[in-house]
Amino acid sequence: MRLGFAASALFRLWCALLAALLAVACGPLSQTHRDPGNSHEVATAAPGGPATGEVSAEITVTGGRVSPPPGWLEARRGQPVSITVTSDVADEVHVHGYDRAAELRPGVPATVRFTADLTGVFQVETHAGKLVLTQLAVR
Numbered sequence: 634m635r636l637g638f639a640a641s642a643l644f645r646l647w648c649a650l651l652a653a654l655l656a657v658a659c660g661p662l663s664q665t666h667r668d669p670g671n672s673h674e675v676a677t678a679a680p681g682g683p684a685t686g687e688v689s690a691e692i693t694v695t696g697g698r699v700s701p702p703p704g705w706l707e708a709r710r711g712q713p714v715s716i717t718v719t720s721d722v723a724d725e726v727h728v729h730g731y732d733r734a735a736e737l738r739p740g741v742p743a744t745v746r747f748t749a750d751l752t753g754v755f756q757v758e759t760h761a762g763k764l765v766l767t768q769l770a771v772r
């Protein structure tokens with residue numbers, strides 16, 4: 634009896650913990666949430682040149698539609714990345730893994746800039762609209 638109670642209390646504690654973890658999984662102040670994605674596909678991509686210049690993307694969100702349609706943004710490790718997003722509604726753009734975010738005001742372009750020092754595939758999304766803007770592949 635005693636053991637059963639302890640076990641169920643532990644179970645409930647675990648559930649609460651898990652729920653808390655899930656709740657913050659995509660919050661603006663969340664810890665890095667890295668999506669491994671199809672990293673093997675990236676590995677088979679054609680090798681790029683030296684890490685020079687800036688990799689940049691300009692993305693527009695209008696009426697819940699992403700333009701250009703979500704694709705890949707490829708960068709070499711160490712390359713500077715610049716992602717500019719213009720949304721017709723207030724939102725937040727978030728680069729997973731790098732955990733960079735920028736506030737989006739309606740019609741005002743916002744740019745997230747960082748150095749691609751982590752390899753992998755990272756989703757770039759909006760939080761309110763829950764739209765995938767692009768996938769950043771760093772190798």
Ligand SMILES: [Cu+2]
Pocket residue numbers: 659660727729758760
């Ligand atoms: Cu996110």
